[in-house]
Amino acid sequence: MTMIKFLIFIFFSFSFPAAQVVHKMTFDRFTHYSIDDWVTYAPATHITSIDVGIEYIYFGTRDGGILRYNVYEKEWDYPWTTSSGLSSNHILDVVYNYTDSIEENWRSNVIYALTDKGIDEFDPVANYWRRSHIKNMPYHRQPDKAEMDEYRHRKDYRFPAFYRPRNSELPDFFTDRKILFRPPNEIIDEHNRVFRLGKDRVVDEWKTLWLATNGLGVAKADLFDLRLTTHQKSIGNIAPRDLLYLADEDVMWVGGVEKGIRPGGIAVWNLKEDIWQYKEMRFIHGLYRSNIFCMTANKKYIFLGSDYGLVKYWRKKKKWKTFTTGDQLEADKINDLLFYKNTLFIATEQGLNYMTSGYRSVKSVKDQKLRNIPIYRMAVKDSIILLATKIGLFKYLPGADKIEYMNIGSALMDMYITAVNTHQSMIWLAGKYGIMYYEPKREQWISFTNITQYVHGKIYQIKFTSNHVWFATDSGLLKYDRKRNYWYLYTKEDGLASNIVYNIDVDGPDLWLSTENGVTVFRWDLRDIIE
Incomplete structure (x- = not known):
């Protein structure tokens, strides 16, 4: 009799919706999307x-x-x-x-x-x-013959429009303090690294010479004053993992894993002035590693989780400091960061840490239940810190400094949780065996275990917009429309730079997606489009 009551309880407290089919693109892309509905910033x-x-x-x-x-x-x-x-x-x-x-x-x-x-x-x-159906590329436009004759007669550096000068024809350009031009084709940056001009260059109709480089982006020279400048217009050579927008500065930080090609590092994009800079570990005291997996900030500091510790950046003084296992971190690999009130919680590959206001030292949790256990994601629910771990869902009680296991009631879903988030009193989970959420009105866990048939690999993050739940996965960007009980998987066919999506940042009608091949901005709020 007791067993029957238990089974009845499980049946009514745990639900499996029928609609778990995940749809993908079956339409022509550009009859549904405008060209700027998907925009990618790649290296x-x-x-x-x-x-x-x-x-x-x-x-x-x-x-x-x-x-x-x-x-x-x-x-x-x-x-x-x-x-x-x-x-x-x-x-x-x-x-x-x-x-x-x-x-x-x-x-x-x-x-x-x-x-x-x-x-x-x-x-x-x-x-x-x-x-295109053409077999050969067209030729580049050539300078006007009369202008070429005039240029050869003058023998100066005011090349005619559409001319492509050889290295031997270039002047010894003037530069600012950040770079130095060394004829015939080398540019030395502020860190004394030598870059070279690329093979291509061309003069426009306003007497500006545009030159290719092998790492410094676009080089530009005014042919009247012979001043050479370089312009980076992208992230560095990284696979993005997380974005951090600082509204008070109108600046975006892009952290990721370096690809071993210079320049790399943390990209800092000044959106107001459209200027890109790179923070590379080898040139910054206090920054031990440029591989960044997560970021968060308050008014005074920026915190970055790397594969070699927690990095603290003092915004006003522009100073860096890295905390490692030698500073009581459970592990050097940081998976997630979360501010709750004035406390910074740190999810590491081997347990939980935190820092209190002042952020001068790392503190350990007294409860050792999750010692040596990877914590992948964190979320806040009613003053409780939810922890997605390899061995299930846990909660940390800050006041009691205590960790407790949360029994979901499913043998499968209780294991290997990789993402957790909360929305309107609901708790959403994702892991190796599917997706589920807790519905407080019905006091039920709603499970989507069949999702794993369509979405392979890891689910990294869960975010929310009105009536939609978004999942960053190894198979693309997964959307759940709660009103329609409808699933759709966005992939490279739709416009993603890569099907591996690590992070989602919601910005009104736009989703900023950190993918393996760049940052993709998706204008998701397309009311006239039905997949």
């Missing part, structure tokens, strides 16, 4: 090709698609990448074609891009990229 430090169009200067990059500079507005527009329809972000050549060719099937005022996967073309009417 674009290495420039491979340059061409001059009517309105823009176009820069092909090795890993970041095509950068675009508007010559009339004098500002950088968002880049074109695979999120815009390009076959690949590895651009070998970019050409703005000015003349028609019936034999070659080249069309005027069309942009062609040679990628490592073939030739693409930008359709100016439909406003999107597509695969």
